[in-house]
Each structure stands twice: as C-alpha cells, then as structure tokens.
Amino acid sequence: MMSDLSKFPTVVVIGGGFGGIEVVKQLADKPVEVILLDKHNYHTFQPLLYQVATGSLEAESIAFSLRKNFEGQKNLRFRIAEVTSIDSAANVVHTDIGPIPYDYLVIATGSTTNFFGNKDIEKYSMPMKSIPEALNLRYMVLQNLEEAILKPSKEERAPYLTFVLVGAGPTGVELAGSLAELRNHVLNKDYPELAKEEMKVYLVDFLPKVLGPFSDEGSKAAEGYLTKMGVDVLLNVKVQSYDGHEIKFEDGRSIPTRNVIWSAGVMGVVPEGVDKASIERGNRIRIDNICRVAGSENIFAIGDVAAMITPETPKGHPGVAQVAIQMGELTGKNINRLIKGEPTEPFKYNDKGSLATIGRNKAIADLGKIKFQGFFAWLIWMFVHLISLMGGRNKIIVFINWVASYMSYNGGSRLIIRKFEPEQLVNKDTQVAQAD
Amino acid sequence: MMSDLSKFPTVVVIGGGFGGIEVVKQLADKPVEVILLDKHNYHTFQPLLYQVATGSLEAESIAFSLRKNFEGQKNLRFRIAEVTSIDSAANVVHTDIGPIPYDYLVIATGSTTNFFGNKDIEKYSMPMKSIPEALNLRYMVLQNLEEAILKPSKEERAPYLTFVLVGAGPTGVELAGSLAELRNHVLNKDYPELAKEEMKVYLVDFLPKVLGPFSDEGSKAAEGYLTKMGVDVLLNVKVQSYDGHEIKFEDGRSIPTRNVIWSAGVMGVVPEGVDKASIERGNRIRIDNICRVAGSENIFAIGDVAAMITPETPKGHPGVAQVAIQMGELTGKNINRLIKGEPTEPFKYNDKGSLATIGRNKAIADLGKIKFQGFFAWLIWMFVHLISLMGGRNKIIVFINWVASYMSYNGGSRLIIRKFEPEQLVNKDTQVAQAD
Incomplete structure (x- = not known):
C-alpha cells in the first residue's frame, strides 16, 4: 500500500515525545519515507504527569494516540517497537520487530530517572x-x-x-x-x-x-x-x-x-550502538550545532537525550519540552535541506521562560526579565498547558476537570484500577501490576 | 472517631455494585453502623463496560469512588477487602483484613463470567x-x-x-x-x-x-x-x-x-460459608420474598447473586441493574424495619423495560408494550445511561466523548497503557499485566 515510498530516502525517528513528533510533522508531504518508532502507541504530555499521579487527571487526558495524531500523513509508518541497537556502519536500527534500514536517523528517546547508582533507592x-x-x-x-x-x-x-x-x-x-x-x-x-x-x-x-x-x-x-x-x-x-x-x-x-x-535527576536513554566516546554527563549524546551526533553524517539526537555543548551552553540545554520541540523542528527542516542539497541551519534556542504551579491560585512565572507569582501566574500556567495539550477532546476534558476541582476542592476520581504490588518494585517502568 | 457507632447494630454489606450501594444509601442517618466491603475502591457502571473495552470511554468515566460517593455519610465505614468466608453461626465475615462481626449481612457480590466448566475456553x-x-x-x-x-x-x-x-x-x-x-x-x-x-x-x-x-x-x-x-x-x-x-x-x-x-453466561459469586443447599441454577443464592437467604434470619442476598424463585419467576429475576437496585432499596428499608420491630415488605419487581444499543442512531427499546427501534431508541438509550451514571463530572465527560465520537466518526483514545500478555491468560480477573 505504501510501497511507492521505497524510492524516497527513509527517515527513522526513535521516540514519539515532544521532539520526535515535531520531526515527523516537519517531514509531512516531503519526498521522504518516515518511520516513527515508540514503545508505546501514544505521546505523553509529561508536564501534567504529576496530576495523573495524584489522581486529578486521567492518564488518557494527557496522552494522545500517535496513530490518530498523524492520521492522513501518507509518508509515515508508525510501529510499536523497542530498539535493541543501532548499527551506524550498516545504517540499520535493530528492533524487537526486526531490522529497519535508514538513510537518516533521529534519536529522540528522551530521559529516564537517574538514581545515581544507588540500587536500594x-x-x-x-x-x-x-x-x-x-x-x-x-x-x-x-x-x-x-x-x-x-x-x-x-x-x-x-x-x-x-x-x-x-x-x-x-x-x-x-x-x-x-x-x-x-x-x-x-x-x-x-x-x-x-x-x-x-x-x-x-x-x-x-x-x-x-x-x-x-x-x-x-x-x-x-x-x-x-x-x-x-x-x-x-x-x-x-x-x-x-x-x-x-x-x-x-x-x-x-x-x-x-x-x-x-x-x-534524569539521564538520557541512549540506545546500544551509539559511540561511547560521544556520551556526555547525564548520559546524553554530544551533538553539533545542527543536532547531528558527534562523528556521524546522518544520525541526529534531540531533546533530553542530546547535549549541545557550546561556550554559551557548557552543560547543554535544559531538559524541557521547548528545547525538544525546537530541536525537532530544526532537525526535520535540516534533513529536508540535506536531501535537497541545501545548506543546513544551526540551532538557536528561543527560551520562552519557565512556569511551575504549586496549587490553586499559586504559580511561579519566570518569563525572561518579567517575573511574577500567584493567581495571574497560575492562570497563565493553566492556559499554556491547556493549549499545548494534543487534541481538542483532551483540552476540553482537562479544562472541565480543572474547573470541577477548583469549585469543589475535591477533584479527581482516586480509583485503584490495578493494584500496585510494592514487592515487585525492582524495575518499575516494566513493573508487573496485578489486574484486580 | 466513629466509636460512638458501637452501640448500634452493625450492617455489613459485601459489594459496592448497584445493589450494595442502594442498601448503604437507604441506611444513611439511620441508627445503624454500616460497613461496606468491596475488593475495589470504586463502583462500576457495568452497562457501559463495552465502551471501555473498545476505547470509546475511559475507565474512570464509568467508575466512581465509593469513598467519594458516600462522603458525609457518618454511619458508614468503607474497607477494601476480599471476603474469605462467612460464619453465619458466629455472625462474622472473615476477610483478608480480619474478621468483621455483623448483626445484619447483605451479600451483594454480583456475578462473574460462566465458562460452563470449559477450561480451555x-x-x-x-x-x-x-x-x-x-x-x-x-x-x-x-x-x-x-x-x-x-x-x-x-x-x-x-x-x-x-x-x-x-x-x-x-x-x-x-x-x-x-x-x-x-x-x-x-x-x-x-x-x-x-x-x-x-x-x-x-x-x-x-x-x-x-x-x-x-x-x-x-x-x-x-x-x-x-x-x-x-x-x-x-x-x-x-x-x-x-x-x-x-x-x-x-x-x-x-x-x-x-x-x-x-x-x-454469568454465574453468581457466592462467598464460602453460604449453605450449599440454598444454591440455585447459575450459582445463585435462593432468597425468600424479602430477599432473605433461605434458612437465615439476618442474612440477605440481592442482585445477580440472588434467585427469588416464585411461581411468577421460576428462574428468578433477570440479572440486570434494575433488579439489584430495587432489591437493594427494599433490603435497606426492611433492615431498618426489622431493627424498629416493624413488619417487613415483600419484593415487587417494577420492570421498566430493556434497552440495547448497536451503534450510532441504532438501538432497541422494549418498554413493556411499547417497542421501537432506531434513532429515537438510541437517544433514549443515551439519556437513560447518562442520567444513571454516578457523578456530575462523569456525566459531562461521557457526554462530551459521545458528542465528539458522533461528530468525528473517530471517538476514543485507543491507548495501550499497559501491555496485555496473552500467555498469562489463566485467570484474567487477577491477571498479571505488564506495566510498560
């Protein structure tokens, strides 16, 4: 059905987070075949994860189906897959659903929790x-x-x-x-x-x-x-x-x-096969000013898993959604430029500022030189998060939940759908939970 | 904090389904101590389970916290518990959180899937x-x-x-x-x-x-x-x-x-300790016309787990929400009457009819002698299910989901939050699912 794509260069994107989906979006209607891999079939809006944890929001309100998001993007194939390793000499990604050859590869695997080696913790x-x-x-x-x-x-x-x-x-x-x-x-x-x-x-x-x-x-x-x-x-x-x-x-x-x-703390999720010499502090892959992995021609890394070390950013950029989104946008455009033989453009981070909320009517806004706290910051925090959420349905449902919580002082459904078994805490991301 | 309840008779209700919560509701503000036990901390609106299965609705939209539902009901204690057995001679329910003595007991444990003994299926x-x-x-x-x-x-x-x-x-x-x-x-x-x-x-x-x-x-x-x-x-x-x-x-x-x-098919979930001689077809407990378990003075059974065999109902009543609700209401009132030394009233089923939906604009309504199908039946089906759902937030969110699905032909989020492992299918209600 999509075999006519085979004449185009293949761009494989690993990870459907903020950075990965931006790359895919930039390549829509371009003469490339895009393959997006993720171990889940959804994008997670991480800034609101804590509200899922405390039961204020349902998981489905802050997640969005990757298939649904890219419905109609004809040059994309999405696959649920775990990457086992990258063979950069052969230009192949090895996965649990088989090997996938690429012409361009974007590593957008994000970060995971850093326990700094303390096994008990x-x-x-x-x-x-x-x-x-x-x-x-x-x-x-x-x-x-x-x-x-x-x-x-x-x-x-x-x-x-x-x-x-x-x-x-x-x-x-x-x-x-x-x-x-x-x-x-x-x-x-x-x-x-x-x-x-x-x-x-x-x-x-x-x-x-x-x-x-x-x-x-x-x-x-x-x-x-x-x-x-x-x-x-x-x-x-x-x-x-x-x-x-x-x-x-x-x-x-x-x-x-x-x-x-x-x-x-967090650390980058680096796939096997990436040159160990290119790994920076926090397990991040060193990239050049066009987000290309150090020493590679056709492999890019963006977002939390990447570290663009420059005199202005000696520790790389902060691990926030905006960096991933902007790196993803640039990388999608640069891959397109490379294919067309045009010169690439370097990354320039546009820092829009930081927001954090503490509770009802209480938030912190650091927007460059403008700093304020309290009710107005809280309104801005809500507005920014609502418009950034994927999907109209999610926006409406999160809004209703927030209004209901605000009015009742008693938001959230607080259901134990699947019992959590603490004795199985060894590896929590693949943790075994009891269904009933 | 609730020790002043100890002077009142204790009513233990097993199961927070349609029947159980109705019993609890009827006993609010009455001179009894009510203990509600359920293995989950939520009530499930079973008629919409199929929409959770096909991803049209989120689980939390059709479930409601039992604690939240009974907030303010001062004579109630809710506990997440699995009943291991009933000792009707000693008037004690044995559970995984310890023994619970009762003066009156209501078994509202509902039904589970009946595989008719076919182990492979x-x-x-x-x-x-x-x-x-x-x-x-x-x-x-x-x-x-x-x-x-x-x-x-x-x-x-x-x-x-x-x-x-x-x-x-x-x-x-x-x-x-x-x-x-x-x-x-x-x-x-x-x-x-x-x-x-x-x-x-x-x-x-x-x-x-x-x-x-x-x-x-x-x-x-x-x-x-x-x-x-x-x-x-x-x-x-x-x-x-x-x-x-x-x-x-x-x-x-x-x-x-x-x-x-x-x-x-379904069969009743009968706790250990119920007299085997009182078990009817479909693993249901035979009850008299006030929903009292055959041969008992102070134990009641209602809803799917109960069978009131009379000349008019030789197979008992149908396993639907309305029967459980009406039995629960009556049982709550009758327990109150028994405590006050008043005469009890017998159960009389008020059959409000049946509704089933097949898809958009397509439903079946059998309301006594009035029978109709199609768009109008479908509107009634939606209306009845919306008003029956617990909680204003749930009503609004289900309504929005239905409107969004109706307009887009593309409702539901279709996320695989926890991978289902078919090889672990041995006992699915306590089935082990992978978290990631």
Missing part, C-alpha cells in the same frame, strides 16, 4: 517519568491511605501517611503541592478515620533552594507557598539511603516512610 | 465483567491490530483481525456493534496498511435469536442492524472448543482467530 522509591509510573504512584498513595486506616495506632499509621519527595525541581514541587492539597481538602472527606495532621509531606533537595533553575524571586515564592500549605521543605539535605521503611539523610536525620518519590 | 477467551477485564480486552484488540500490520500475508493477518463474540446478549451485541464501527470508521484512518475487508466480526449464539430476552421485534431489528454493519451473525451455533488459535463449533465449522470474547 532505585528498588524502593517511586519514579515518575511515564504514564505507567504515574499510575503506579497513584495506586501506591491510595493503597497506603487505605492501609493506614487499618492500623490501630498513630505510630503504626505514620509511615503510610508520610510522603517524602526527593528533588525539588518542578516535578517535586508540583507533586508536593498536589499532595498537600489532597491532605488539606480531601483527606477528611474520604477518610474521616484519619486526622489531617497525621499526613506529612516532605520536599527534600541537596541544593539550597527549590526550583533550582528558576530566579531567586520565584524560588523564594514557591518555598513560601509550600510552607504555608504545610509542606516541610528540607534544603541542603542529601539522601543517604532508603530501605523501603526509613529514609536516611547524610546529616544523620531519618524519617520512617513507605512513600519515597524520586525526582532528583 | 476459560484459559484463552476474554471475559468482560470488570474494568480490569475491559481494559485487558481493549489492549488485546489494539495489540492484535498492531501485530497484524507486521504480518506479510493476508492469511497470516487473518487470525489477528478476526473477532469472535460468543453470546449474543446485550454485551455481545453492543461489543459487536462497537467493533464493526471501529472497522467501518477507524481502521482505515489508524491503519492505512490494512484493508477494511480484512477485519471480521462474528457474533455467535446457540439460541435462534440475538438479544434473547428481548421481544422478537427488537431481536429482529438488532440482527438487521448488525448484518448491515457487516457483522456475521451465527445463530443456533454451539461452541465446542477454543485453543487460542482456532474456535471450533459443534456443527463442524471453525474459524482461525486470536480474539474470542466470551459473554455467553
């Missing part, structure tokens, strides 16, 4: 980088609340009602805010057996501030909001260990808890 | 009686479409694209219609590699008509709609075996297929 704490992980986290939180009401004493309940968030970046801050709102507005309604004060939320970071990359003004405001909402913010604190029952810090303190959520 | 075919099962079914359908496009020949693709629905009751008919619409409107958009004609939907029943309990007029109309939509309706056909690759019928015919969906 990896085993017992919860990451939140994908929809299955966010759902596992949701079920764990709800199950531990259910577990708590079965315990006869305050001491026995405490570890189930104590939530420790490690990493005070946007994910940690937004999760902390959400959990605090759950305690402040929902706990008494759903669990009249529990006293609000028994539920504790800690936000821990080894840096001296929350929202590290934000302005000091924004950071301070965020910390103020969190403290006011009842979150214990522990800064300049390094985690030493976690055994599933107690988290220990390097300063000697410790907290008994069954709920440690790890958002303290 | 149980092992390889898909049931659809719970949300996890409906999700497994959705993922299986989508995965088999993905699998099909990887096969080079029509013959190899066929079993993945052939759907055999066994049992032409409302569930089978509604699923057949949904799958036919998926083929007719979505397949070409999402899978341009596949020809529409390659996907086959069979609806099989050993009875001579579809929608057995409906009027002949309604049955005929439903069959006509299905045939017109391209469903192969096979009546008077009995299934002999299914080995995961080929379904065989007693008349010697067979169909190679990877997708057999079994909705050919």
Whole structure:
C-alpha cells in the first residue's frame, strides 16, 4: 500500500515525545519515507504527569494516540517497537520487530530517572517519568491511605501517611503541592478515620533552594507557598539511603516512610550502538550545532537525550519540552535541506521562560526579565498547558476537570484500577501490576 | 472517631455494585453502623463496560469512588477487602483484613463470567465483567491490530483481525456493534496498511435469536442492524472448543482467530460459608420474598447473586441493574424495619423495560408494550445511561466523548497503557499485566 515510498530516502525517528513528533510533522508531504518508532502507541504530555499521579487527571487526558495524531500523513509508518541497537556502519536500527534500514536517523528517546547508582533507592522509591509510573504512584498513595486506616495506632499509621519527595525541581514541587492539597481538602472527606495532621509531606533537595533553575524571586515564592500549605521543605539535605521503611539523610536525620518519590535527576536513554566516546554527563549524546551526533553524517539526537555543548551552553540545554520541540523542528527542516542539497541551519534556542504551579491560585512565572507569582501566574500556567495539550477532546476534558476541582476542592476520581504490588518494585517502568 | 457507632447494630454489606450501594444509601442517618466491603475502591457502571473495552470511554468515566460517593455519610465505614468466608453461626465475615462481626449481612457480590466448566475456553477467551477485564480486552484488540500490520500475508493477518463474540446478549451485541464501527470508521484512518475487508466480526449464539430476552421485534431489528454493519451473525451455533488459535463449533465449522470474547453466561459469586443447599441454577443464592437467604434470619442476598424463585419467576429475576437496585432499596428499608420491630415488605419487581444499543442512531427499546427501534431508541438509550451514571463530572465527560465520537466518526483514545500478555491468560480477573 505504501510501497511507492521505497524510492524516497527513509527517515527513522526513535521516540514519539515532544521532539520526535515535531520531526515527523516537519517531514509531512516531503519526498521522504518516515518511520516513527515508540514503545508505546501514544505521546505523553509529561508536564501534567504529576496530576495523573495524584489522581486529578486521567492518564488518557494527557496522552494522545500517535496513530490518530498523524492520521492522513501518507509518508509515515508508525510501529510499536523497542530498539535493541543501532548499527551506524550498516545504517540499520535493530528492533524487537526486526531490522529497519535508514538513510537518516533521529534519536529522540528522551530521559529516564537517574538514581545515581544507588540500587536500594532505585528498588524502593517511586519514579515518575511515564504514564505507567504515574499510575503506579497513584495506586501506591491510595493503597497506603487505605492501609493506614487499618492500623490501630498513630505510630503504626505514620509511615503510610508520610510522603517524602526527593528533588525539588518542578516535578517535586508540583507533586508536593498536589499532595498537600489532597491532605488539606480531601483527606477528611474520604477518610474521616484519619486526622489531617497525621499526613506529612516532605520536599527534600541537596541544593539550597527549590526550583533550582528558576530566579531567586520565584524560588523564594514557591518555598513560601509550600510552607504555608504545610509542606516541610528540607534544603541542603542529601539522601543517604532508603530501605523501603526509613529514609536516611547524610546529616544523620531519618524519617520512617513507605512513600519515597524520586525526582532528583534524569539521564538520557541512549540506545546500544551509539559511540561511547560521544556520551556526555547525564548520559546524553554530544551533538553539533545542527543536532547531528558527534562523528556521524546522518544520525541526529534531540531533546533530553542530546547535549549541545557550546561556550554559551557548557552543560547543554535544559531538559524541557521547548528545547525538544525546537530541536525537532530544526532537525526535520535540516534533513529536508540535506536531501535537497541545501545548506543546513544551526540551532538557536528561543527560551520562552519557565512556569511551575504549586496549587490553586499559586504559580511561579519566570518569563525572561518579567517575573511574577500567584493567581495571574497560575492562570497563565493553566492556559499554556491547556493549549499545548494534543487534541481538542483532551483540552476540553482537562479544562472541565480543572474547573470541577477548583469549585469543589475535591477533584479527581482516586480509583485503584490495578493494584500496585510494592514487592515487585525492582524495575518499575516494566513493573508487573496485578489486574484486580 | 466513629466509636460512638458501637452501640448500634452493625450492617455489613459485601459489594459496592448497584445493589450494595442502594442498601448503604437507604441506611444513611439511620441508627445503624454500616460497613461496606468491596475488593475495589470504586463502583462500576457495568452497562457501559463495552465502551471501555473498545476505547470509546475511559475507565474512570464509568467508575466512581465509593469513598467519594458516600462522603458525609457518618454511619458508614468503607474497607477494601476480599471476603474469605462467612460464619453465619458466629455472625462474622472473615476477610483478608480480619474478621468483621455483623448483626445484619447483605451479600451483594454480583456475578462473574460462566465458562460452563470449559477450561480451555476459560484459559484463552476474554471475559468482560470488570474494568480490569475491559481494559485487558481493549489492549488485546489494539495489540492484535498492531501485530497484524507486521504480518506479510493476508492469511497470516487473518487470525489477528478476526473477532469472535460468543453470546449474543446485550454485551455481545453492543461489543459487536462497537467493533464493526471501529472497522467501518477507524481502521482505515489508524491503519492505512490494512484493508477494511480484512477485519471480521462474528457474533455467535446457540439460541435462534440475538438479544434473547428481548421481544422478537427488537431481536429482529438488532440482527438487521448488525448484518448491515457487516457483522456475521451465527445463530443456533454451539461452541465446542477454543485453543487460542482456532474456535471450533459443534456443527463442524471453525474459524482461525486470536480474539474470542466470551459473554455467553454469568454465574453468581457466592462467598464460602453460604449453605450449599440454598444454591440455585447459575450459582445463585435462593432468597425468600424479602430477599432473605433461605434458612437465615439476618442474612440477605440481592442482585445477580440472588434467585427469588416464585411461581411468577421460576428462574428468578433477570440479572440486570434494575433488579439489584430495587432489591437493594427494599433490603435497606426492611433492615431498618426489622431493627424498629416493624413488619417487613415483600419484593415487587417494577420492570421498566430493556434497552440495547448497536451503534450510532441504532438501538432497541422494549418498554413493556411499547417497542421501537432506531434513532429515537438510541437517544433514549443515551439519556437513560447518562442520567444513571454516578457523578456530575462523569456525566459531562461521557457526554462530551459521545458528542465528539458522533461528530468525528473517530471517538476514543485507543491507548495501550499497559501491555496485555496473552500467555498469562489463566485467570484474567487477577491477571498479571505488564506495566510498560
């Protein structure tokens, strides 16, 4: 049906995240055959994952079918596939559905949670980088609340009602805010057996501030909001260990808890076969100024898995959606230019600023020189996230959920659809969950 | 916090389905302590399960948190629990969270799929009686479409694209219609590699008509709609075996297929400890005219798990929501009467009629003597199901999804959130699914 594409050069894109889908979009109606590979059949809108984790939004509201998104793009084939390795000498990607030859390859595999080699923390704490992980986290939180009401004493309940968030970046801050709102507005309604004060939320970071990359003004405001909402913010604190029952810090303190959520770092997901010499800090692939992998002619890497090291960006660009989107757009255009024999254009990051939300009426906006916090920042945060969501249906449904939550102080469905089994925590992204 | 309830009689309700929640509702503000047990923390609106299975609706739209539903009902305690047995001599329910004494007990455990003892069919075919099962079914359908496009020949693709629905009751008919619409409107958009004609939907029943309990007029109309939509309706056909690759019928015919969906029968879920002598056909507990379990003073059974055998209802009442709701309402009131020493009232079923939908603009309404089919029946079907759904948010979200589907011919998100592993099909309700 699509065999007439065989006369065109083949562009293989690995990963349907923000960067990958932008490349595909740029190549629509161009004389190329595009093959998009992803291990899921959907795109994840990661900035709202934390709302899936706390049950405010359904997973399907922040995910969008890749097939549906590209309906009508005649030069695209989509396949659910796991890449096993890249053979850059033979120009072939090896996958669990067979080898796929390419003329141009775009690695847009994103990042995963970085546990910095601590196996115990990896085993017992919860990451939140994908929809299955966010759902596992949701079920764990709800199950531990259910577990708590079965315990006869305050001491026995405490570890189930104590939530420790490690990493005070946007994910940690937004999760902390959400959990605090759950305690402040929902706990008494759903669990009249529990006293609000028994539920504790800690936000821990080894840096001296929350929202590290934000302005000091924004950071301070965020910390103020969190403290006011009842979150214990522990800064300049390094985690030493976690055994599933107690988290220990390097300063000697410790907290008994069954709920440690790890958002303290990410690292690139680099496929086998990429030259080890091109790997930078954070497991990212070094790319040149047109996003081409160091030492390669026809392989590109974009977004979280890529590091464009320049005098202006000695650590590469921040791991945010905007970088991936802009790199994806440029790469799609540059591949088209290369095919036509035209000169390529270099990457120039247009930083649109940063937004983070803490709770109702509370958000931080750092938009270049313009910085503000509070209700207006919160409106902007909602607006930007709504318009960025894929699909009209998703926009409407998320909007309704937000309005309902805002009015009722009681949003979210909080269902345990599939029981989460903590003893199977070894590898959570491929974690085995019980269906019933 | 709730210890002041201890002076009141305790009513334990097992199961938060249509019947169980009605009992709980009737006992609000009454001088009783109510304990509601369910293995899930949500109520399932079963009539729309098939739309979850075909991806038109999200699981959370047809489920509602039991805690949230009964917020503010001060005499209720809800627990997620599996009942292991009932000790009617000691008036205690044994569960996985410990023993729970009762003064009155209501068994509202509903029904599960009946495979009539055929172990192979149980092992390889898909049931659809719970949300996890409906999700497994959705993922299986989508995965088999993905699998099909990887096969080079029509013959190899066929079993993945052939759907055999066994049992032409409302569930089978509604699923057949949904799958036919998926083929007719979505397949070409999402899978341009596949020809529409390659996907086959069979609806099989050993009875001579579809929608057995409906009027002949309604049955005929439903069959006509299905045939017109391209469903192969096979009546008077009995299934002999299914080995995961080929379904065989007693008349010697067979169909190679990877997708057999079994909705050919249900049976009551009877807890251990119920007197075996009181079990009727379909594994249902025989009850008297006030829904009391035969031979018991203080144990009631309602809904799908109960059989009230009278001269007018020699097989008991139909296994539909209305029976459970009305039995639940009566039982709640009668328990209250018993406590107050007042005379109880007998059960009188008010049959409001039957509705079934086949697809857009196509439904069957049998409302007593009034029978009609088509667009108007379809509007009524939607209206009745919308108003019956729990929660304003769910009503709005389901309505938006239906409007979006109706306008676009392309509803549903069709995401494979958790991969379904067919080799683990042994017990599907507690089936192990892969998180990623």
